[in-house]
Amino acid sequence: MIDIQKRENDRRPVYGVFSNILYMVRHALEVPQVLWMLAVQVAADVMISVTTLYMAPAFLGRIESHASLRELVAVIAGFSLALVFLNAVSAYCRINRDTARIEVRCNILREIDRKKGTCSYSLLYDQAFQDKGLSAKYAVNNNAAPAEKIWQTLHQLLKNIICFGIYLSLMANVKPMLIAVTIGITAADFMVARRFDRWDYGHQEESVRIMRRDRYFYNSAKDPRLAKDIRIFGMQEWLWDIKEDVGRLRRNFLRRGGRNTLLKNGLETLLDLLRNGIIYAYLLTVTLQGGLSAAQFLLYFTAATGFTGQLIGILSGMTELNRQSMELSNVREFCETEEPFLLEGGRELSLGKGKTCEFELRDVTFRYPNAEQPVLEHFSLRVSAGEKLAVVGLNGAGKTTLIKLLCGFLDPDSGQVLLNGVDIREYNRQDYYKLFGAVFQEFSILAATIAENVAQSDTPDMERVKSCAEQAGIRERIERFPGQYETKLGKSLYPEEAVELSGGETQRLMLARMLYKDAPVMVLDEPTAALDALAERDIYERYNGLARGKTAIYISHRLASTRFCDRVILLGEGRILEEGTHGELMERGGKYAELFEIQSKYYADTKQ
Ligand code: ADP
Helix, strand or coil, rough: CHHHHHHHHCCCCCCCHHHHHHHHHHHHHCCHHHHHHHHHHHHHHHHHHHHHHHHHHHHHHHCCCCCCHHHHHHHHHHHHHHHHHHHHHHHHHHHHHHHHHHHHHHHHHHHHHHHHHHCCCHHHHHHHHHHHHHHHHHHCCCCCCCCHHHHHHHHHHHHHHHHHHHHHHHHHCCCHHHHHHHHHHHHHHHHHHHHHHHHHHHHHHHHHHHHHHHHHHHHHHHCHHHHHHHCCCCCHHHHHHHHEEEEEEHHHHHHHHHHHHHHHHHHHHHHHHHHHHHHHHHHHHHHHHHCCCCCHHHHHHHHHHHHHHHHHHHHHHHHHHHHHHHHHHHHHHHHHHCCCCCCCEEEEECCCCCCCCEEEEEEEEECCCCCCCCCCCEEEECCCCCEEEEEEECCCCCCHHHHHHCCCCCCCCCCEEECCCCEHHHEEEHHHHHCEEECCCCCCCCCCCCCCCCCCHCCCCCCHHHHHHHHCCHHHHHCCCCCCCEEEEECCCCCCCCCCCCCHHHHHHHHHHHHCCCCEEEEEEEECCCCCHHHHHHHHHHHHCCCCCCEEEEECCCHHHHHCCEEEEEECEEEEEEEEEEHHHHCCCCHHHHHHHHHHHHCHHHHC
């Protein structure tokens, strides 16, 4: 465990600083304002710095040489006008650059969201991918995040580097040894900062883990879906205790981070004192020995202060850039995570009319990441074209997992899922999904109109929407809404106009959506879980008609619903325990018959 922790904490970013700068520049080419404003502002700021450096010594030099008042006024006016102009240019860039920088950041944010929205489904179970996604989001989620702040760092850094060059050539006139000492100590300063900054990056995963737990308990405590249970079961205290524990972990982590920063700042301050002491002592000695005039002293004194400032600016800029680069590397690593599924290219999947779909799970073993036991082990199943298959079994038997494997949401650890004899991994997964119309246990209602939800498009074919609503048994309900099919769903987005559908109504709407898609394979995972007994029977009576000509796979907790299926499989212990028609299984008098008898006691209407 300690080794794993240590390994995680020693993790290094995949992409280096230059590579990440280039990455940002590539994005900025889409919004060129970012780049040219950066260049103009750097140029203006360098000129401001140099003008300011020479202004006082130039004036003092004129006084020393008893220049006329006119000349003095001209010098001051010249410098002042130049400064006014340069400051105006710099301010213009500062005020107008932000919108463009935000646009670049939002483009990167979209890239992250696209990856999240379109990645292989199996990556949703990959904790490392999820954590990387969270770290990536931190790099772009506000104006102070590296994807926007990096321009400011680059601006400061470029300005400091150019000024440093100018000041360096000036200081070289005094004593090259002094420059060497200054650079040496400042470089040591930089190494110290770098060494300590690695701590932050190395502990990012630990930080993400703590924050994830913290957020989970924070969200749970205010989740309206849990509000009833929290109150009924008195879960407040329990949740509060867990939250306190996580809070302690967080505070402890922040304290460790704080100690790291304190030590870093202390060392940096000591080095700063040493460097400045040497510069000032040397300049004062030379001046007191009469080696420098007052104007020269002022010039070198200002240059020495500036020179050190530029150097610190460069080094802290590089430290900052290094830190930002590490975070940007997270974005790239996340977006470039290899897809386990074939999402581009792949074997062509012909979906034309008359094409039949025969599925086979051949010797499939599947275990969820971090789970101890496989859900399915050396599991084989063939689903013929046009077959109506019911999958039943106790909770946790693996029914949903079987459907996820069949639909291509998960790939087996060993064995194959085949479509018409071809491993589905050879097909483009997006094409493969086109084969399925489905109603899953978790509903995915979008904040849009009822018609759009059924059609999954903003240009629904209204006749078809109505016919599907009719078949799903929800037409009458929809037509009672004043807005009918244009009625909005999604209270979170449309708090005033949207309507709230009951669980059963939503399930019927999902059924209508599945019918609208008219895919060759129907998958229904507990499609009646939210329906009352009458509504459930009503739906089952419709199924035969709905599934005509299609392959249909039903998961059901209600064994009575399997009677119209061609075949029933009873899952358990990672395999098929029994299979046959409802009648055959009842006759056999095995586990299925036993479960059916128990259920029938609770559903008198289905006992025949
Ligand atoms: P069923 O649909 O028959 O109720 P599932 O296929 O949902 O069963 O689950 C089968 C087993 O896999 C259960 O033991 C469940 O706890 C486990 N399981 C389901 N999802 C996950 C997951 N994401 N991670 C780990 N284990 C899981």
